[in-house]
Amino acid sequence: MTIEVPLLEAATNTQEPTDRRPNGPVTPTRSPRPSRRAGLGEWLGGVVRRPGLVLSVVWLVIVVLAALIPTLLTSVDPLRAVPRQKLLEPSWAHLFGTDQLGRDLFARVVHGAALSLGSALLAVLVGIVVGSLLGLVAGFVRGVFDEVLMRIVDVLLAIPALLLSLALVTALGFGTVKVAIAVGITSVAACARVMRSEVLRVRESAYIEAARAGGARWSRILFRHVLPNAAGPVLVLATLEFGTAILAVSALSFLGYGAVPPAPEWGSLVAQGRDFLSTAWWLTTMPGLTIAITVLAAGRLSRALGGQDGVRR
Amino acid sequence: MTSTAASRNLTTAPAVDGSGDRPSGPVLRIRGLTVQYRTRRGPVPAIQDVDLDIAAGETVALVGESGSGKTTTALAVTGLLATTAEITAGSIHWQGQDLLALGRRARRAVSGIGIGLVPQDPTVSLNPVKRIGDQVAEVLLIHKVARKAEAREIAVEALRSAGIDHPEVRARQFPHELSGGMRQRVLIAIALVGRPALLVADEPTSALDVTVQRQILDSISDLITEHHTGMLLVTHDLGVAADRADRVVVMTGGRIVEQGPTGQILSRPEHPYTRSLLEAAPSLRTSGIGSIRRRVGSSTTAPILHAEHLVKSFPAPGVGHHGIRAVDDVSFALHPGRTLGLVGESGSGKSTSARLALRLVEPTGGTVRFDGQDITGLSAGRLRVVRRRFQLVQQNPYASLNPRWSVAQLIGEPLRSYGESATVARERAVELLDLVGLPTDFEHRRPAELSGGQRQRIAIARALALRPDVVVLDEPVSALDVRVQAQILQLLVDLQDELGVAYLFISHDLAVIRQISDDVAVLRGGRVVETGSTEAVFTDPHHAYTRTLLEAIPGRGRV
Numbered sequence: 001m002t003i004e005v006p007l008l009e010a011a012t013n014t015q016e017p018t019d020r021r022p023n024g025p026v027t028p029t030r031s032p033r034p035s036r037r038a039g040l041g042e043w044l045g046g047v048v049r050r051p052g053l054v055l056s057v058v059w060l061v062i063v064v065l066a067a068l069i070p071t072l073l074t075s076v077d078p079l080r081a082v083p084r085q086k087l088l089e090p091s092w093a094h095l096f097g098t099d100q101l102g103r104d105l106f107a108r109v110v111h112g113a114a115l116s117l118g119s120a121l122l123a124v125l126v127g128i129v130v131g132s133l134l135g136l137v138a139g140f141v142r143g144v145f146d147e148v149l150m151r152i153v154d155v156l157l158a159i160p161a162l163l164l165s166l167a168l169v170t171a172l173g174f175g176t177v178k179v180a181i182a183v184g185i186t187s188v189a190a191c192a193r194v195m196r197s198e199v200l201r202v203r204e205s206a207y208i209e210a211a212r213a214g215g216a217r218w219s220r221i222l223f224r225h226v227l228p229n230a231a232g233p234v235l236v237l238a239t240l241e242f243g244t245a246i247l248a249v250s251a252l253s254f255l256g257y258g259a260v261p262p263a264p265e266w267g268s269l270v271a272q273g274r275d276f277l278s279t280a281w282w283l284t285t286m287p288g289l290t291i292a293i294t295v296l297a298a299g300r301l302s303r304a305l306g307g308q309d310g311v312r313r
Numbered sequence: 314m315t316s317t318a319a320s321r322n323l324t325t326a327p328a329v330d331g332s333g334d335r336p337s338g339p340v341l342r343i344r345g346l347t348v349q350y351r352t353r354r355g356p357v358p359a360i361q362d363v364d365l366d367i368a369a370g371e372t373v374a375l376v377g378e379s380g381s382g383k384t385t386t387a388l389a390v391t392g393l394l395a396t397t398a399e400i401t402a403g404s405i406h407w408q409g410q411d412l413l414a415l416g417r418r419a420r421r422a423v424s425g426i427g428i429g430l431v432p433q434d435p436t437v438s439l440n441p442v443k444r445i446g447d448q449v450a451e452v453l454l455i456h457k458v459a460r461k462a463e464a465r466e467i468a469v470e471a472l473r474s475a476g477i478d479h480p481e482v483r484a485r486q487f488p489h490e491l492s493g494g495m496r497q498r499v500l501i502a503i504a505l506v507g508r509p510a511l512l513v514a515d516e517p518t519s520a521l522d523v524t525v526q527r528q529i530l531d532s533i534s535d536l537i538t539e540h541h542t543g544m545l546l547v548t549h550d551l552g553v554a555a556d557r558a559d560r561v562v563v564m565t566g567g568r569i570v571e572q573g574p575t576g577q578i579l580s581r582p583e584h585p586y587t588r589s590l591l592e593a594a595p596s597l598r599t600s601g602i603g604s605i606r607r608r609v610g611s612s613t614t615a616p617i618l619h620a621e622h623l624v625k626s627f628p629a630p631g632v633g634h635h636g637i638r639a640v641d642d643v644s645f646a647l648h649p650g651r652t653l654g655l656v657g658e659s660g661s662g663k664s665t666s667a668r669l670a671l672r673l674v675e676p677t678g679g680t681v682r683f684d685g686q687d688i689t690g691l692s693a694g695r696l697r698v699v700r701r702r703f704q705l706v707q708q709n710p711y712a713s714l715n716p717r718w719s720v721a722q723l724i725g726e727p728l729r730s731y732g733e734s735a736t737v738a739r740e741r742a743v744e745l746l747d748l749v750g751l752p753t754d755f756e757h758r759r760p761a762e763l764s765g766g767q768r769q770r771i772a773i774a775r776a777l778a779l780r781p782d783v784v785v786l787d788e789p790v791s792a793l794d795v796r797v798q799a800q801i802l803q804l805l806v807d808l809q810d811e812l813g814v815a816y817l818f819i820s821h822d823l824a825v826i827r828q829i830s831d832d833v834a835v836l837r838g839g840r841v842v843e844t845g846s847t848e849a850v851f852t853d854p855h856h857a858y859t860r861t862l863l864e865a866i867p868g869r870g871r872v
Contacts, residue, residue, distance in 0.1 A: 209673060213704060217697070217730065220729075
């Protein structure tokens with residue numbers, strides 16, 4: 001799965017902290033290490049200095065696990081209703097409590113991860129693939145195509161994202177895939193812009209001229225030279241967009257455009273819990289918190305990747 | 314307290330004129346200075362155990378290659394070291410005052426008024442939104458040595474003595490309205506307006522053309538002689554050091570390896586490193602590399618690359634509908650197996666001419682013939698066929714290699730572009746690595762793991778991958794240290810002997826051109842002002858501009 005790529009990168013990134021060390025006198029303990037690769041101590045140091053990032057990565061790994069193999073985290077069937085156990089508070093037996101039909105909320109959140117993350121991922125993919133391609137071509141060809149495309153992008157950026165998704169999903173119809181596409185289209189504009197600006201930077205590089213002088217065809221220059229060197233910031237943007245996409249997909253599901261009951265989905269879980277807000281707080285809070293933490297973790301990760309990218313440049 | 318001492322010194326400093334009131338002894342006295350940089354992998358020593366004295370009115374040149382620690386030394390003197398740098402041992406005395414013992418405020422007072430700094434790059438060292446007169450006067454205002462109106466007058470005077478024409482008018486201009494040389498003069502005015510006892514000039518002319526370089530160095534010399542100022546001249550160019558310094562200090566690997574009077578260092582260098590530097594310095598060499606080589610081509614055969622009346626204009630507002638003519642009627646002929654040098658200062662159109670000849674830029678007018686075939690109007694597909702036979706090596710080896718690729722991929726890239734298989738490309742890459750004098754196990758490395766000289770060798774290998782007849786070299790050595798420069802030039806000559814390839818060699822550096830070229834074309838303002846054999850142009854220049862260029866080569870008078 002594509003999502004694992006940034007995660008793996010992040011795990012290695014913890015060895016290479018971007019933060020500057022505080023400027024203090026050099027203590028003997030920091031004597032130069034003969035080995036060129038970062039040692040275990042260095043790695044642990046990185047973990048200690050950036051606990052937020054480590055926690056974010058750990059959380060995202062758990063969430064991805066929940067999406068891929070939900071039975072690893074819970075053996076309870078998310079659809080099995082036990083009327084006798086309805087609206088129970090969170091306890092060891094039911095970590096997140098139960099809902100009005102006596103279904104285990106933890107199991108529903110765990111099983112909902114696949115649907116929520118899946119739609120968010122699809123949304124990001126739609127945005128990034130379409131956006132990057134448009135940006136790539138616009139930045140490379142320039143001229144009228146670029147001008148026209150960028151004015152369309154201007155218009156897209158001017159419309160609030162959620163409003164645009166709402167309009168789109170109304171036109172497309174209901175269902176998680178359609179929600180994902182509607183959310184994805186809203187991020188096409190931003191991806192195209194970022195990709196275009198990177199392409200504009202890269203296409204002026206000396207090595208592009210060298211490739212041209214070396215007789216490379218334009219397609220080779222575009223896909224072998226420009227794209228790999230321009231993709232970095234777009235991938236960072238994608239991780240950032242992933243958080244936003246989870247939120248947007250959840251919002252649309254909350255409004256009832258997404259998953260069809262009884263399929264669990266984070267946004268619709270929050271929506272269904274709304275009716276019991278005064279008596280059963282956990283029904284909205286637990287899935288809500290899950291969404292919030294996942295969005296924050298994705299944001300923290302993308303910030304780290306962006307920083308790392310900045311260092312590499 | 315030290316700060317009161319400093320402030321007293323500060324108030325008297327501008328009044329001091331000449332050497333009379335200055336304390337005797339050296340203006341600057343560095344003893345055992347050791348600086349290290351803190352990095353993630355632990356401290357890295359930058360300079361070690363540096364001893365240096367500069368007497369009043371004396372110019373000391375600090376010479377070394379990149380990474381030798383010369384700039385770190387200069388920064389330590391000016392108090393501008395990066396926050397990650399740390400002085401672990403040694404002392405810096407300025408006029409008897411221990412700079413390292415001073416508090417931050419007192420140090421700042423010394424830095425602004427007592428020690429002037431001329432930075433390296435004039436294009437980025439001025440505040441773009443402030444008038445230059447105000448930027449000069451700012452020094453005086455910050456250190457409260459003059460009131461506003463008075464400071465403005467002093468600033469105008471300082472600009473005048475730094476060699477700026479109409480200083481009253483110029484003082485109200487912004488940096489973007491001035492040329493690079495003018496900006497450097499402004500920076501000199503800023504450095505000297507407080508009448509410092511010591512001037513630190515960090516590569517003050519490296520970013521400038523050779524004729525401008527000479528004027529700037531002349532005006533610095535005049536000013537410091539007039540005010541009996543000591544100068545620490547940091548430079549990589551031995552020619553500049555030879556022309557300007559009383560004493561030369563040679564640094565390498567963070568240590569001073571040799572110092573002494575300029576004449577002695579140049580004529581009787583003792584340290585092997587100094588000797589190798591002197592041998593490599595193009596302007597100080599008596600014989601060119603070319604003189605020891607076998608001539609492959611002759612000028613009687615038909616030219617392989619023939620440019621006729623090339624014109625390239627760029628649209629620009631306010632200069633009529635023809636725009637700016639970057640290249641204006643340039644013609645040249647390159648014969649097989651020979652080297653043609655295109656020489657000129659920045660803006661002379663030499664790079665654009667080369668790109669026109671390669672058809673990387675479309676000409677506005679004129680024709681380019683390659684091996685008798687007119688390639689000016691060829692379609693992209695037909696051009697690709699011809700393009701196999703002429704290749705390009707660019708100026709900056711740090712930018713010309715795709716950072717994501719391995720060395721083998723980079724060298725094999727032109728082969729892959731022409732449809733060769735990956736295996737063939739790899740085999741040829743290994744072969745070429747050997748040809749350009751790099752170990753063949755370099756094939757898996759990435760550009761970031763290589764030095765500048767190694768990268769340029771990779772770029773040359775890439776250009777030779779298709780066995781071209783012509784290689785266009787656009788300032789191939791100007792981003793490199795002088796010793797590496799000499800090695801690369803030698804490599805190019807050897808390759809020409811071996812492969813019979815013709816070079817179109819573009820450079821701003823006449824000394825380099827002289828070493829490598831058979832024929833020379835001198836460009837100015839987009840026009841060729843003089844052509845001929847290297848020997849003829851260098852010994853008997855006909856055009857006044859060529860003569861000016863030749864006279865401006867630093868270190869010409871000393872060998």
